[in-house]
Each structure stands twice: as C-alpha cells, then as structure tokens.
Amino acid sequence: MIKISEAINIITKEAKLLEVEKVHILSSLNKILAEDIYSKDNLPSFDKSAMDGYAIKSEDTKNCESKNPVELRIKGIIKAGDYYEEEIKCGEAIKIMTGAAVPRGANAVIEIEKVNTVKDKLILNSVVKKENNIIKMGEEIEIGDLAIQKGKMIRPAEIGLLASLGYKYIHVYKSPVISLIITGDELIEIDEEPFMGKIRNSNEYSLRALIDNLNGKYISLGVVSDDKNILKEKIKYAFENSDIVITSGGASVGDYDFIEDVLKELGADIKFTTISIKPGKPVTFAVYNEKLFFGLPGNPMSIITAFEEFVVPAVNKMMGKNNLVKEEITVVLADDFKGKKGRTKYVYADIIKENGRYYAYNVGSQCSNHLITLSRANGIVIIPADIGSVNKGEILNGKFIFK
Amino acid sequence: MIKISEAINIITKEAKLLEVEKVHILSSLNKILAEDIYSKDNLPSFDKSAMDGYAIKSEDTKNCESKNPVELRIKGIIKAGDYYEEEIKCGEAIKIMTGAAVPRGANAVIEIEKVNTVKDKLILNSVVKKENNIIKMGEEIEIGDLAIQKGKMIRPAEIGLLASLGYKYIHVYKSPVISLIITGDELIEIDEEPFMGKIRNSNEYSLRALIDNLNGKYISLGVVSDDKNILKEKIKYAFENSDIVITSGGASVGDYDFIEDVLKELGADIKFTTISIKPGKPVTFAVYNEKLFFGLPGNPMSIITAFEEFVVPAVNKMMGKNNLVKEEITVVLADDFKGKKGRTKYVYADIIKENGRYYAYNVGSQCSNHLITLSRANGIVIIPADIGSVNKGEILNGKFIFK
Numbered sequence: 001m002i003k004i005s006e007a008i009n010i011i012t013k014e015a016k017l018l019e020v021e022k023v024h025i026l027s028s029l030n031k032i033l034a035e036d037i038y039s040k041d042n043l044p045s046f047d048k049s050a051m052d053g054y055a056i057k058s059e060d061t062k063n064c065e066s067k068n069p070v071e072l073r074i075k076g077i078i079k080a081g082d083y084y085e086e087e088i089k090c091g092e093a094i095k096i097m098t099g100a101a102v103p104r105g106a107n108a109v110i111e112i113e114k115v116n117t118v119k120d121k122l123i124l125n126s127v128v129k130k131e132n133n134i135i136k137m138g139e140e141i142e143i144g145d146l147a148i149q150k151g152k153m154i155r156p157a158e159i160g161l162l163a164s165l166g167y168k169y170i171h172v173y174k175s176p177v178i179s180l181i182i183t184g185d186e187l188i189e190i191d192e193e194p195f196m197g198k199i200r201n202s203n204e205y206s207l208r209a210l211i212d213n214l215n216g217k218y219i220s221l222g223v224v225s226d227d228k229n230i231l232k233e234k235i236k237y238a239f240e241n242s243d244i245v246i247t248s249g250g251a252s253v254g255d256y257d258f259i260e261d262v263l264k265e266l267g268a269d270i271k272f273t274t275i276s277i278k279p280g281k282p283v284t285f286a287v288y289n290e291k292l293f294f295g296l297p298g299n300p301m302s303i304i305t306a307f308e309e310f311v312v313p314a315v316n317k318m319m320g321k322n323n324l325v326k327e328e329i330t331v332v333l334a335d336d337f338k339g340k341k342g343r344t345k346y347v348y349a350d351i352i353k354e355n356g357r358y359y360a361y362n363v364g365s366q367c368s369n370h371l372i373t374l375s376r377a378n379g380i381v382i383i384p385a386d387i388g389s390v391n392k393g394e395i396l397n398g399k400f401i402f403k
Numbered sequence: 404m405i406k407i408s409e410a411i412n413i414i415t416k417e418a419k420l421l422e423v424e425k426v427h428i429l430s431s432l433n434k435i436l437a438e439d440i441y442s443k444d445n446l447p448s449f450d451k452s453a454m455d456g457y458a459i460k461s462e463d464t465k466n467c468e469s470k471n472p473v474e475l476r477i478k479g480i481i482k483a484g485d486y487y488e489e490e491i492k493c494g495e496a497i498k499i500m501t502g503a504a505v506p507r508g509a510n511a512v513i514e515i516e517k518v519n520t521v522k523d524k525l526i527l528n529s530v531v532k533k534e535n536n537i538i539k540m541g542e543e544i545e546i547g548d549l550a551i552q553k554g555k556m557i558r559p560a561e562i563g564l565l566a567s568l569g570y571k572y573i574h575v576y577k578s579p580v581i582s583l584i585i586t587g588d589e590l591i592e593i594d595e596e597p598f599m600g601k602i603r604n605s606n607e608y609s610l611r612a613l614i615d616n617l618n619g620k621y622i623s624l625g626v627v628s629d630d631k632n633i634l635k636e637k638i639k640y641a642f643e644n645s646d647i648v649i650t651s652g653g654a655s656v657g658d659y660d661f662i663e664d665v666l667k668e669l670g671a672d673i674k675f676t677t678i679s680i681k682p683g684k685p686v687t688f689a690v691y692n693e694k695l696f697f698g699l700p701g702n703p704m705s706i707i708t709a710f711e712e713f714v715v716p717a718v719n720k721m722m723g724k725n726n727l728v729k730e731e732i733t734v735v736l737a738d739d740f741k742g743k744k745g746r747t748k749y750v751y752a753d754i755i756k757e758n759g760r761y762y763a764y765n766v767g768s769q770c771s772n773h774l775i776t777l778s779r780a781n782g783i784v785i786i787p788a789d790i791g792s793v794n795k796g797e798i799l800n801g802k803f804i805f806k
Binding site for chain 1: 428429432433444446447448449451453481482483484485486501502503504538542543544550551555558559560561562563564565566567568569570571587588589590593594595596597598599600601602603604605606607608609611612613615616629701703707730733756759768770772773774775777778780804805806
C-alpha cells in the first residue's frame, strides 16, 4: 500500500506526452498548444483610428495655441474597411470612423465630440497632438514576434488572437483515448429492474461523464462477466486501441478478481495495487507499451474518487497541461467528521465560503457505496492517515470536486 | 451610462428561465435539473456484503467470547450477482464476495483476512457482531425518497446516481441558442491576407469559443456589411430563431453604427446603450418578445470582456443556474497599474497565488484592441471608477477569467 502522493508521482512519471495533431482553431479549445505561434503580420497592419473623428495634420492646429480657432476643409469620409488613396495636405481634414486606416499625410485624429462643423468646414479650438487617437501599425504585435508560446492552453482569447493572426489550423497535443471495461456478473442495464443480487451498471455512466467533463474520448467495451479469458481479450484489445485502459471492479482479493493475473499474463508492468486512501484503496496501476492501465474499484463513490485523484493527473500530463493535480485549499470544519486512523480519508463535504474562509459541512454517510453523499457534496476534506475523527473548528486541507 | 452592477441587474431580470427538455442522462452533464428525482427503488435493493468473506449467523460466534474457537461448515460460495436460494442455518457459513446478496438466515459477514479455513471448515476466533460488513437494503436511499432536487447542476456524481436509480432520461432546462451577427465592411476571412484598411474577423471566433466554453449553441449569421436594411433583416431573423442575439460592432456613435436605429424600428425595448466599464463601454442591451439582444463592441478585447461580464449571467439565468456572476477575490497588486478616473476599469493581469494570497502582475498594454494582453492574463484587477492609477502593494478586488 503506497501513499497518495507516491501513487501520483509514479502515474505522472509513466504518463507520456501524446502525439501532436493539427486541428481547426475552434477544435483546439482547452487543448495545449504544441508549437510556438509567430506573427506573420503586423497587428494592426496599418495605422488605425481609435475613434470616430477627423484625421488631420497635427501641425495645422498650432494656431490654436494662441486661442485662435482653426478651420480645415473636410475632404470626405473614410469608413472602416475603406482605403483612401489621396494624401492629406495642409488645411485639409477627413472624417474617419473607428478602425479605419488613417490616410497618408494625416498624423492625428480628433474625436467627433470635440469639434464643430459648418458644412464642409471643420472648426478646431485646441491643439491636437501628433499620433492622438492613432493605433500605430504593429503596436499589438509585429511580423516575426512570438504571439503564443508552445505549452499554453487555448482559451477563447487565444482563439481570437489566432484568428486575427490568420491561423485557421494549429498543432495541439492529442487527448488520450480511454477504454472502459466494466466487470461484474451482478450488473444489469440501467433501464432494467433490479432483481435479487443484481445492481445497475452506474459506473459506466459515471466514467463516461467524468471523461466528458475532461473533453476526453472514450471507447466503451461494455460489461465483462467474471470470466478471466474474456477479460484478458478485452484488456488486450483495449491496450491496442487506446492510450489509457480503465477497468471497474475485479481488482479486489476475491476469487473472481482476475485483474492482476490477466495483467501478468499479458506482460504488463504492475506498479502498485493498493493506495492508502479511503475511499479508493484498491487501485491497480500498470504500464504496457507506454499505455496506462487503471484497475479502479467497483464501488460507485470509490471509482469517482480514484478517477479524479489518479486518472485525471495522467490525462493532464498526456495532454501537455502544466497543473497536473487540483489545488488544495484550507478549510475550517463546520461540523464533526468521523474517521479512523490508517489511510488518508477523503471525506465528501459541502464547502462554503463565509467571510473569506472556507467552511466544510458534513453531508452524511461516507460509505463508499453511497453516491448520494457525493451528490450532496461540492468538495473534499482531507483527513491525514494518522488522524482519526476530527471536530468542528479544526483546520484541514480540502479541495473542490469536479470542475 | 449605467454602472456595471445595474447593467447586470437589468440583464438578469430580463433573462427568463428557458423551457424544459428531456435528454439522455449523458447529455445532461453540466445542465440544471428541471424536476425532482425520487427513488423508484431501495438502494441497495438487497442486504449486501461489503467485503469478501463469509456470511454467518452472529449467534454462532458467541462461544468465541470464552476464547474457544468456533468451527462452521462452509456450504458454498455466493458471487456478486448470484442469488442463493437456501437459508443459512446454525453451524453453517457461506463464502461471499463483495457486493453479493447476503443469504437468508445470515446476519453478519466476517472478512476473509480474519479467518482460517481447513477444507470445508471455517475457523473463527472472535465474536462477529450482528450486521458486521452488511450494507442494509435501502441504506443509501429508500423507495420514494427525494434523490436529487430540482435546480441541481448535473455532474458526474449525479449521472452515476441517476443511472443507479434507473433513470436514463431526465428533464433539464434548455441552453439558450445564441445568434451571432458580425458587422463591419472592414472584415475579411481569417485565411485571407489583410490588405489596406481590412482586418480579419477574429470576433466571430472569439464568440464561438466563448459559447463553446459554456457548452452553448450558436447560429452564425455571418458578416453583415454596413448596410442598415441587411442588418435589420438579419436581426429580425435572429430574434425569430434564437434566445439571445449578439452583434459585434456597429454600436458606437459613428455614421455607420445602425444598431440602435434598427432596434427601434423593430420595436425592441432598448434598456441601455453604454455601461461604465473600460473596456466594454458601448454595450446595447434590448429585449424583444422575451428574446435578449446584446450589441457588443467591435474591439477584440472589449467584446470578450463584455461577453463574460454581461452575456454569461444571462445565459446562466436562462439555464437555471444559481450563481449568475463570477466570484470576486481579493488581490494584492504586485506591480503598478495605470488607469484614469471615470469608468470601472477591468485590467487584465496574471494572478498568482503566493503564500495563500493572490498577487496580480501587470501583463502590458490594456488597449482594447490588444488581444495579446488578454492572452497573457488569467484574471482581472478591478479598479473602481473613482480611482485612477494604482500602485504595487495596494489591495483590490479581482477575478479569474474564463473557466
């Protein structure tokens, strides 16, 4: 039985960055950029007006210093998207819309609200400084500049930036394909009525939802009855067709728990079979041809806990993410929580921010079958292995669950 | 010009909860449950063994009190999923796997690690209490109990719980359909080379990514040139075919900014046209037949800011979410930040947790054209309207961006 941190270290050491794929920018959301993106253009690619106003020569407003109004002749209008061929000369102005290209000869834009006009005459009463309201060519980024660094997560801002730089396709790290194998003769379909000894296959749905929550891909290999040969075939197929293989159940010490035997027969390198965590102790982790195997426990609460704690860091590493594990927070216990020494206990709780501190409330039975407890919780209180029950007012680490 | 909080109040007051739809549980992830879910079964639906071990009568172990070992006859084995017809009698035991139904007559399970066996003899050395290692029928939830309350967000835990309760389809609130209309003669496709006066249509991509990030749906109505009649037709179509209409650009005071006129002609109720925020001031919000209209600014940084600040709360409200706006945090300024009085300033920054506090670092120009600044940031420092520049060491509110 190894410690949680040790298990995560082993897992993230074995999880290797996946291959790179070329995707449309809209398909790259929340993936990790696998190349440095350099600008092929200046942004903006021309001197641009920041305001609706008049493009003028700053020199023409010098007379305003001595409080004399200046009159300029309005030659026309430049809309955003237009290109004005002529050069602006002394005594001339041109109306210009926000985002439009500043014409040759002009070196300042005066806001529409700050001037008066009489027919085609523009009347100015104050000096307009050079470059006033002009966004200079290349001000945001210049040709050849590094725009987005390899390793960055693509968010809406990066997608907008990539679009403005003319990138329609980019290289990102692939998401792992995860095979799901659910074991157990006791499982029935979710729309069947449970009869004696049978339970509905909820783990399949929990796992699919957990993977959907990561924007991951899964292959569902269905329910395997407690038959060693069938299980072996399925796991072999899964290793050949995915990056991560997850089994649910069958990893205990019972007479029909074949996972460890099958892995040995296939020649997989078993790294560990139990972790000092409650719930989620019976987790088998193995590696086979750089593919990762997670034998997760069959209890509904245990499997979700083990997935979030041990599978997610592997997925993050494979996708190229920087933060592999979830950040812990400091929580004040608002209730007593029962526990016993031995393993690190993940107690599901309702964590609420009050006056700038996080308080953890008890949400009931922590029996590893009770998914309803998890449904009442938004976080976890972490009780260290050497501590048993903890009391209201004590301060411990915790974390939020899901995303 | 109204305050940010006032704008959000008006918007969330006008945003109405959308209709309910029936979806497969796997399609309900991160949506809001629109019905109370009651349990149609007991969970578990039978007394169940929590361990691999032996099902026995607790009474049979009484002799162990006087340190005499007790021998029981092992009658067989019950796997998970099996149902054992016979009743267990005094002096009998049956091997039982985790999750299997405890047979009639037995009232305790002793773990496999705590006993010895010799052929079909089970040897016990200590008293086993009644109900030891037995998960009682209905322990998690009983028939008729409320399992998940209307209004809850469906997470992987809820999907697992719904599956275990036999719910394959549930009712959730719909996500709004959002129409996107991009205005501006200056726009070219993202794979075109920018020529004089033109820029690539990056806002369309930013908006699509922002909506994808909310798991929302959009209808893209393309780029509309600066023509009032075409714009009117598009907005009319959008009102008829979506819940929210978003335009990008055309909402300023320029000669080609027709948004306000068009809304008036269509009979929409314009609630406001400017908000005291920088970037993102020119936001037009209107209502037409319970459909919401957001005229967002055309600057790449402004449009993302305005979407996150003003559109997201409306989407949250329509989907039935509880938390409409993002939580603010306290940040310590790690750098000076320039600003001027007048509007509330959202300064994009890199917020890093150090020794339990959030520190905000300056990431450069806050010009509302510069998407590259947003790309360098993970959060916002909020500088109140009555404050100008702020200095290193000062404490302000802030928040993280995106999800």
